[in-house]
Amino acid sequence: MSSSSITSLPLRPSLVQRSFGPAGHIWVHLVLCLYAVIALFPIALILINSVKTREAIFDNPMALPTADSFSLIGFHKVLSNTNFLLYFSNSLVVTLASLVLIVLFGAMAGWALSEYKFRGNRVMTLFMAIGIMIPIRLGTVSILQLVVALDLINTRTALILVYTAQGLPLAVMILSEFIRQIPTELKDAARCDGVGEFRIFFQVILPLIRPAIATVAVFTMIPAWNDLWFPLILAPGEQTRTVTLGVQQFIGQYATDWNSVLAALSLAVIPVLILYMLFSRQLIRGLTSGAVK
Amino acid sequence: MKTARFWQIAVFLAPAVLIYSLFSALPLLDTLRLGFYSISDAGVHSFVGLDNYRTILFDSDWSQAFWNAMLNNLKFFCMHMALQNPIGLLLATLFSLKGLRGARTYRTLIFLPTLLSVVIIGFIWQLIISPLWGVGEKLMGLVGLGNYFAPWLGQESTALVTLSLISVWQYVGIPMMLIYAALLAVPDEILEAAHAEGASAMRIFWQIKLPLIWPTLGLVTILTFVANFNAFDLIYSVKGALAGPNYSSDLLGTFFYRTFFGYQAQIGSPTMGAAVATLMFLVILAGVGGYFYLVQRKLTRYAL
């Protein structure tokens, strides 16, 4: 160490160390590593097997690909035979657009329902929650007829609207909960300053529930990305096909092309993973004290 | 206090309510209506009142399947409450410790299962625990438990538990993220003050953190309840709509699907299916209503 160590302040032990003692770090990492292995082992298996020949997969699923068994046939088929880039972009457009609408409208509704006392607040809250209490596929024919009537069949818009509608109940529930936890003093202080309700919402509330928003974004992104049913019903056409629907062509009645399925689904995880990493960056410490005051 | 002008409330609510009503709530409620009708072969609707419900609840062919599915769903829910949420809580608490190196990496890695499609999860877990391809057996042999290996997904006694465990594995990330978001809101000053007073980590957790995140834990519970009683995708992907072996993995979701859309030679009945869906709705409503009116009222939200 340099001579400056003489004049530097003594380092304070971290919260982890103070919580669990000097060996605390080790225990924490042990637990996390153990669970990470449980979470990742199947995924590692998928990745290993997505680059093996079909025979090699079932001969010894845990073996790493050798020179003999290494095969990119699945990836080759997926990327060259089909419009997979188109499917990817469709999935991306649909998921991102739904996400934005869900978060925005969900936060607005959640704010109104948890903040303002008005007649019918309880009823509206309950009404907004109905969507997750009934099996989604029940409304299929009605939704289809509506989409046909609006001439939105085989469009990505139809999917966006349906996924937004399905994601709103959850978003409203979660965001309401986190909005309720915001201290009243902050809101009242802003109101005392004469700030209008809309400005309060967009400039005070939204930044404060950033972790919750990131969480909601992640939750609603997953079912939208992985859904098979509504693309099948509302947008099965070639131009609007999503990735999940595109993978189905490898799953036949009696013959499943597992190489291609594994390859396609491995590829399909990547955009979601990137989106997740982007959103989880937002989970930096939300502020309740300090900054706004 | 919190009274904005009516038009302001309307603007906040309108977009969400509009899209949601048109594309989700109204189609669902409209189809639920079918539960009061019956359809002839030629497609003619006739009003039958509560007949469908009486059939499902009391006619032996239907009620056996319905109550079996209900019981299985309860078991499914209990397994998630016993495993998914405590593990999520544990992981979230560990992540919220300040100064933990690699927290972001751990979080991403542990969250990966939740991002996956149910097709791939079904495939890989079936491969791992298949008695044919040796993965599960070998792994258990490594820790000396080789004799306990069995075709779990094929046995009536273990199929549901196995599928529940796979579902827990898939969804731990959800409570983990929610609780983590809540723990982030706990102010540093309180924790620092407690440490300065010499409180141990356990005391801080039980007496400071836990009470502060209680509302979020309530939310996680109710979300788990709703998600489990609507669960369908994993069972359908692994076992098909017939949810074998011998209906031991049949949940309300698969029972509904079979009834509404039919399966193989069984023709779907939209009216009976709607009745099943209404019953599911009532069960979930009872749970959610109970949460809102009993738990929510009693929760104190600490002003920080």
Added chain:
Amino acid sequence: MQSNKKSRTKRVFALSTLFCTIAMALAGGHADAGTLSIESWRVDDLALWENVLIPAFEKKNPGITVKFTPTAPTEYDSSLTARLAGGTAGDLVACRPFDVSLSLYNRGHLEKLDGKPGMESFPASAKVAWQTDDGKDTFCMPMASVIHGFLYNQKIFKELNLQPPKTEAEFLKLLETVKAGGKYTPLVLGTADQWEAHQVLFTGIGPNYWKGEIGRKALIAGKAKFTDPQFIAAWEYEAKLGKYLAKGASAQTYGDSQNMFALGQGAVYAAGSWDIAYFNTNASSKLEMGVFPPPVPKAGDACYISDHNDIGMGVNKKSKNKEDAYKFLAWLGSQEFADIYTNKVTGFFSLSNHLISVKDPIAKQMIDWRKSCSSTIRVNSQILNRGTPSMENEMWNVNVQVLNGKMTPLEAATKIQTGFAKWYKPQQ
């Protein structure tokens, strides 16, 4: 303030994304006359349709463009029903046999096809799967049938010095020999997916006991019961076979069975003729295929095979291009189509009257069984599946349990008969 700008940017971004998406999305097209789309669950045949069948049709019918748009088999029935109700289904619809398509016809989704060009190429036995009970309305054109039997690995048979069995006793002895050897699985069949136990095995071995059409029609007429000796004998035979499945077969899926046999790990595979195509493409070097029909109970008994109408094609009543759809149907009834389909979709045999030479050796053996054995369709396909409890689902359930040793043959027979008599008048 920074967050002010950020949230405003976010809002602008959101709105513009929304508008752009709507704009892009609304640039959709409409179907013109001269195009046809075909719905099917046969995702397996996608390449065949795109590369062989459709070009062949379009050559003979310039001006018509055909698209084959299959749906994942597990979602086909449910999504098709929803889309027919919503009016967005394709012009031509692949029909499942019997009640499933009958109910679509009764609900007014399918056109009546009697008298349309092409229908004359099909015998009554083919059309029965797609007609109303009184035989007056036909609503789908038959396409192909499948036959059940047993595939075996000739390499393993050579190694263990075995011959394809002719009788039940020979078959059981053969399986016992393989089991004693310990190296290979005697009978490759799993019960996790449930359908094979009934749709391949039981309906394949059973006809030898209930004498094919005789037994099946007697059930419909109310003259025979499932608890009669001939049916119980079939279940008893099945129970015996259950002892020769792989360890852990209750968790063995259809895909697992295919892989197991393809990798040369099993001696005999309970097969439908559709399996031939899979093994032709995916067999490892350890597999050399042979096939034998379901063994008869005693030497000298008459033999019966399950020869099941499996797939047909119907016309969507709401199709915007029925003229071309009927042209397509006419082509489906032609010799050319029968030839190509039977030889390219190995294991699916055209139901038409045309004479076809089957080129694949295994498929040829199977279709030749028609000469020495009487054909029958699966025992519960016609009429018997209409009530509650659904007999098809019940059959899956009991056959799996019998194979797993969880239910006795008598219990299985009683369960099926009780459920049957509950709703079917002639059995009461």
